[in-house]
Amino acid sequence: MKLRFFLPAAAVAVLCASLWYGLNAIRGGQYDPQLIESPLIGRAAPDFIAENLLEPAQQVARSQFLGKPFVLNVWGTWCVGCREEHGALLAIAKETDVPIVGISWKDDRQLARDWLAQLGNPYHVVGVDPEGKIAINWGVYGAPESFLVGADGRVLHKRIGPMTLDIWHQDFVPLLKKTGSSPQ
């Protein structure tokens, strides 16, 4: 039989097919090899206490958002993707009452305040994380990153990269509805 020719040919065909499938998935956006899946999904949101960016005498803490859903958005004025997503955050803030909590990651406080004054402030409140301690606890490895925390206190979803209104409607809103906390 020609099995000895057929077998290698079949192996090569399978290899080509899986390569084609993988590359297609990357092109179609279903798979991104750069993304690192967060182990936090489904687990309790990490605690944090931070100085309030706009009211330095006050604090921003995880405990202020118990029992209600919120979005935690990690950003910095040094981050290009953050500028890109800023308009989308403003639009989201306008159409939902789910608070967006900003974490100003390793940034100059004054630059961050100027940014919000110039571009508009989509945040319910912003906490500062000058040393990146909060970011490490949330497993952040690049900005922007946005987490959705449900009313039960668990992390429901993580968006790595700039937020858009489409992504909000596609990935965030259904999760909010499922957990019984209406986004409206």
Place this chain on the structure above:
Amino acid sequence: MTVIRPLATLMLGILLAVAAHAVDTEVPLADPVQQERYETLIHELRCLQCRSQSLADSEVDLAGELRSEVRRLVAEGKSEAQVKAFLTARYGDYILFRPPLNERTWLLWLAPALLLLGGLLIAWRVVRHRTGLVSGDPEEFDAGDREP
């Protein structure tokens, strides 16, 4: 010939200079056991922004912060496993250069053994076939292996 030796010396010099360049400039921990544990850990943990570099090799800010986090934990007396658990709880198994054996990674870990086994199988068949060629009758070769 005369050009090669200075050139080789220069290249070796560059190589050593690169190797000697330390990213981590912190003073060593007081306890040498802890310092060794810290060194081992930062070589085993991945920098999440540069991917192919370890925390020990990377100059990225985040790697520096994670190094000081590892340092703090080690100084607190945490074991290697505890530090790894702390980081994988936040960043997932991806931060480990050597991922644990579990239902998602078994194929990765078993692949070398499986490939070796496959290779041995092929080698065994080829050898057996060739042995047959020498001592066996040529009829078998004609019937079994020639193109029709």
